[in-house]
Every structure is written in structure tokens, then in C-alpha cells.
Amino acid sequence: MSTSHPLDAALQLQRQPPSQPDTGAAAGLLEISQGHTSPAYWNMVGPFGGTTAATCLQAVLQHPALLGEPLSLTVNYAGALAEGGFEVQAQPVRTNRSTQHWTISIVQRDAEGQPVVTTTATAVTAARRETWSVSDTPIPEVPAPESLERMHPPKGVAWIERYEMRPVTGVIPHTWDGRGDNSLSQLWMRDDPPRPLDFPALAALSDIFFPRVWLRRASRVPAGTVSITTYFHVGQAELAATGTGFVLGQARAQEFRNGFFDQTAQLWNQAGRLLVSTHQIVYFKE
């Protein structure tokens, strides 16, 4: 991994000496790392949520007690991170023969120096094995990325420029006339500049979709992810084979109700392998 890529810079965590956890001897060491928000991935009132998810996963991946590779990751956005430094706490609370369970949190200090939790997360890592396998969610038939126009994002939102997005369907509406009729988006995407795909990058890509309510309703109401869960279906070898190639993302909502909607999404590589299935619950106003 080159540290010259803005994603690597955004995910840089300085490890502190491990401290003994308070949940007892059976749990692994709580490790604390220092990170810093990245202007390159800034959103409107905080960092791009995908980067925050990737940061949680990064803390797991660089923990010395790590077993296996990411299997699931749930990240809860308790509050926006303020620009500046933050602390990531990651602890393997239970290590089994082939799975390991993690709790993670991101903490900042308020004006009085008190710790404030901005993010909670849990993850499971696992040693994957050769087994019977089958894909039941084939990649949709869509035009190749090279045949599609790159989206020119609105200026002023830094993180969007960190991704090359080539929409197939379901772009952000041009006119906000309340006339939306479905919530399906499909787009090819990859890091910009290109960067070999790894687990943190995949965790970030899983949160790339703009709020489904904008599309379904053709109305640009304030919205933000509350909680995202990503299931990883591939190992590092397949990610390496994907390399800097495009990933097809597909997202839709199932229910918009009383200020929240859910989003269900899938990401495939160009070879048609399902890389992740990912779900989130999103706040919207009005």
C-alpha cells in the first residue's frame, strides 16, 4: 500500500501502547490509536461516512491479535466527527477457533476535554475456508464502465471527487419536482486516483450511494446514515484480483417511514463476483 494515496493518508492510525481492558482476562487487548480527519474526504458537516467505516475496520486490521479477514462490519454514526484528531478503540472481545468478535469506537474530546463517542462499531473477522459456494445474486446486465460517461460531481464536496463514478441508472435528480417513482441506482465506481481494492476501500465504497429519498421523492431533504452493516463475501486474494478495476454498485430502498428509510445494496467486481452485500438505515427530514 502506498501511503501517497489520499485514502491511505486518511486511514493512517498511530498505535498507542496496548492497555489492559476492563472486561476481563478472556477478552483481548483494547488497542487505542490516534487518527485525524482528512480534508480530502470531507463531506458537508463531517468526514464521508465511508471513510469513518473504513477507519473502524483499519483499527481492526492493524491490531496485532487479528484473526482472519473481515466478514461483517456494523458502524453506527452517533454524531459527526469534528475536524481534527480522534481516538479509535478496538478490542477483540472474543476469539474463537475461526471467528473473532470486535468492538470498536471512535472518541473525540469536547471543549471541556471530556470524551464524546462519535461512532460505535462491531466487526467479525473470520478464517475463510474452501466450501461449497454459489452466487444467487448475479451481476445485473449493464453497459461496461468504459462505455459510460463519468459523472461530474457538484463542486464543494471533497469526498465525491475521490471517486470515479460512472452511473448506469438512478442519478441524482436534475429537477427537484417531487416526481420520483423508484429508488434504484446502479453505478460503476472506483477510487480516484485508482488504488488496488482492499477491505477498508470496500467498506468505504459500500457507503457511496446518495440518499435514496432524494431519488424516490425527487426532493433534496437533509439525510444522513445512522447505521450501516456490510457483509464481505470475498478474501484478500479476490480483492487483489479486482485490483484497480471498477466495482458495480446497486442500491435501493425498501421502506420510507417516519423519518427513516433503509437501503439494501450490492457491490460486484467486473468479473461478476459479489464482493459485499450492505445495508443501512438513514435519517431524513420531513
Added chain:
Amino acid sequence: MSTSHPLDAALQLQRQPPSQPDTGAAAGLLEISQGHTSPAYWNMVGPFGGTTAATCLQAVLQHPALLGEPLSLTVNYAGALAEGGFEVQAQPVRTNRSTQHWTISIVQRDAEGQPVVTTTATAVTAARRETWSVSDTPIPEVPAPESLERMHPPKGVAWIERYEMRPVTGVIPHTWDGRGDNSLSQLWMRDDPPRPLDFPALAALSDIFFPRVWLRRASRVPAGTVSITTYFHVGQAELAATGTGFVLGQARAQEFRNGFFDQTAQLWNQAGRLLVSTHQIVYFKE
């Protein structure tokens, strides 16, 4: 709520005096409760996972600092609970104006008296508001529950007898001949004896589906949920309107790969309202 129902008995938690948390003054009080596994909901090597999820949610719901109603719940099954007592820890680590973020864990003691984490969880509760709302996942057209036969479960697995299940499609295969071709199940279900629907019951129902790999592969390999996430789309008033009526559950897998598959599912009430969307990642052997 009547405490004579086996689910209420299974979810009984004895609160201990609150202790001050170690994550700083900004987080709410860590509350510790004592529970006990229930023979009525016993599975093969531990309690029914749905009961465990419901227990985590119950600890949140009876916390004195609770804000709002359940919005999302992620439960990670780190290890099977042993028969006997357990401790539930629930803490509101961040309370915003209309959302509250929770971390939860279930702990038992090993032979040496050391604490062992069996379950980790996070939850978000929220004050729901009247907003623009729309359902994009209509209830499938299926026969009414009264017109379908009740499934007669195999003897010897207690928790299955706690549910009245009336399958529409995708029952457990009769012959394990490896000839499955899809993973879709639909069934009407409710507590047995009937019990007015509430959030813990709904959390438990979300984990009712037998492993998708059994159906897809027509092969009964060992399998178990690793992590489940449930998004709640209704408030208590709509649950009360559902009452003791049937709930239609639908589940399918998206990918079976290297020892794990994911499951995506929806639960509707008979009026056609989507109650929850729920996802899980499941271990399977071979």
C-alpha cells in the same frame, strides 16, 4: 405484558444498581441486569438466537434513560450461551436530540469465574416523527394464514414449538438430496401461545428462519447465525394494532461463499405494513 407468557419469562431481567461507566461523563449510565436462559426457548447447543437478540433489546427498553423506540439492532453471536444465568450490560453511549446510541453485551462466567463475552450488540433508538412515507416493498401475494396448514415441527427443539408457523413456500426439505435450486422461504408466523406483538418479540421473529443453505443445497450441514441486523419500520402504536395477528416472513440468501452466507428478510403484518427489514450473516460447514 403478562409475565405468564414464556417469552416474557425468558426476557425477565433483574436490574442491578447502575454503576458509573468508564467511557466518560458524556456517555449515559452503564446498567447491568441479570437474566437466565429459558428451557422454553432452548435450541440445540444454546438458546434460540432470536431470544438472545430480544434480550439485548429488552435491556435497552428497560433502561431508565431510554429515548424513543427501536430503530436498528445488531447482535453478534460470539459464542453460545451456556444454560444458566447471564449478565446483560447496556449503555447509552450517546444521546442526541432524537436518536440514542447503545452498546450492549451479554457476559457469562467460565469455570474459573472469569467473564466471557457471549454476545455483543449495538442499537439505535429514535423518536419517530410524522413525515412523508412510502412502502417500496409490497407484501407478496400469498394465501391467508387461516387457509394454510400449520407446520408440525420436529420434536426435541423447544423454541420451534414456541411459534406457530404456517409455511407458504420454502419449507425444510424432506429429502436431503442436494437438489435445491433457490433459497426463498415465506411463512406466516406468530408466538405460541399468541402474545401481542412488541419490539422484543419482533426482534426474535426476525431470526426465525432456518439456515438458507439447507434449502438452497438440500443438504443439512451445521450452520449458525454469526451476526444479525434488524431495522424497525414501525412504532409501538402499529405493533399494538398488529396485536396477536400473524406476521408474514420472507427470507432469501444472496451469496454462499467460503463457509458463510448472507440472508436478507422482511416481515409484514397482515395489513401489509413492512414491520422490519433484517439481514444476517451465517456460518455453515463444508
